[in-house]
Amino acid sequence: MTTVLRAADSAAFLGIVPTLAGFTPRRSTVLLPFRGTRTDGAMRLDLPRDGTDLEAYADAAVGLVARVSGTDAVAVVVYTDEEAHPTRDGLVLPHAVMLDELLGCAEDAGLRVVDALCVTPSGWSSYIDDEPELGSLTQISRPSDLLPTGDVSGDQSVGAELPTIDLAEKERVGRASVELAALLDGKGRGRLTARENPQLVAALVLLEDVPAFFESVLAAPDDLPPLATATLLWCLERPLLRDVAIAQWATDLAGGIRTLDAQTAFAASGVMVPDEVGQVFLGRGPTP
Template sequence: MTTIVKAADAAHFLSLIPAMLGFTPRRSLVLVPFHGVRSIGGLRLDLPRDDTDLDAFAGTCLGMICRIPDADAFAAAIFSDDACADGLPGAELVAALRRGADACGVRVTDALSVGSDGWGSHLDSDCPPGGRPLGALTPVQVSDPPAAGDQASGAELPVVDAARVAAVGDALPALLAALDGLRVPVGAPRGTGRNRPRIHPEALAVAERLDDIVDVFEQALATDAPTASPFLAALLVWCLSRPALRDVAIVQWSADARRGHRALQSQQRWEEGEDYPLDLARTMWGDGPRPDPERLTRALTLTRDVAALAPEPFRPGALATCAWLSWALGRSTHAERYALLALDIEPTHGLAEIVLTFVNAGHLPDWAFRRP
């Protein structure tokens, strides 16, 4: 259900932005595109550094606006830690945005700044030199209030019980031993007596589930992460550390089990020399069909828990998966955090490097610019 809230004035509009984004932006530029008088989402960007070419930055912003179908106007809101004593923060950035908008034929409905001690509109000739009092920006009561904190909040891995960490740490080598045992060719001697390695029965049962890994990924999505068994968590840790299986999980969690089966079969054929289907590859690059955000959110909850439980050598795969899922959900700040954590452990981790490149280039998935 879509909740429509009409902004009575500029102060009310600024107060609505945290509810629109799901957090309170800090040191940010927020662009709110409009179709007619209705807003159609919001885009948050870090404020440009002092040495940034503001016209080039504004061009990137206008490029994003113009990618949104039906967008014919936008409002800009700057959230700064600077004071308003010497004028509203971001005046030069606003001027660059207005130049870019004129060049693109896009209307600027308002250009606002919130500083440490005031706020105001750059288009309001009656705005006092030091801005208006911050007291006018009272939180708006909405059915889905924003989370506490700013855009970076909530990117920390969940705090997990030490006993669970230890249990997964014990389950993982047992799982690896079971997987190694399953790789012994049929009919080959497996050792006898003291020479026969003991395989934990639960590890063996979980390892055998690799025969239907798509079902494992689908059931994991429906499992309350903190209640997952140590051996299932260990299996997910192992799967996400292997690029081929991790990519199957990402494609599947972006759509459904049927697409997961296709991704698995395509991966196997690719390893045999066939071309990988373009429509599946496009999902990884953010150019495919719009994923189900509810599935992506559940997958992110799951993989955050897996990353928190994983022994450090196995953690980068889960962290990089968290990074991709966050990026796909439009949470680039969180995606950067997870990618950097993965690269701290494994400096050349492929998916983490890709996601970090996306974030640093300001590249968003194509579906971010298409309304549901």
């Protein structure tokens, strides 16, 4: 969705950012690519750590933004747990050196800077003000005319936790994994055959059409039987098949088939992977 910004001031703009990102960033550099007065969303990066090459960090960040089609401007918001420091010469905002590098790279890339803001635990301010002052966090509020998008109060880590799995389910998947590895890799019980455990026939059937199997996983990821989960894990442990899954889930079933053919040809005779497949791993190309 393209959002037309109608922010009356920087505080109102900060109220829009979580909606564009889908969460409230923390310890992050957020870049918003603009086409004129419009922006399609937000791009989040971890703040640089001590010892980070800030020039390389800024160059990479601006390079990512510039790849968004039609981008001619950028806004930057730094969310930090550090406080601003008052000095005799004025307020010093956290990560100011990094921000200077980033804005310099943006100008070198021909991008207009819409705004550059900093949100700290105690307030917010602007990097581009000659004499920055700390504004109250209460000034930041979500505009009432913005379409509802659900709860965006959590940070970027919300939803990243692994689900709690029943111990019995873990045991079933683990047992199925051992048996599958014994059948396919000759590990452990090397004499195991599908006749001794007929359920393994199902795994062999799944592996006859790997792209179709990967596609079926998307249909009901929470309802996979233990043997299907074990089969998926077996695939993802192998770089050739893992890359097929990554490319297919980033594109479509046809993309998975192309990637499997390319990976198989490379493994068999060293034939180079086609550019259309390689571009997917570089994050280029049409969206799914």
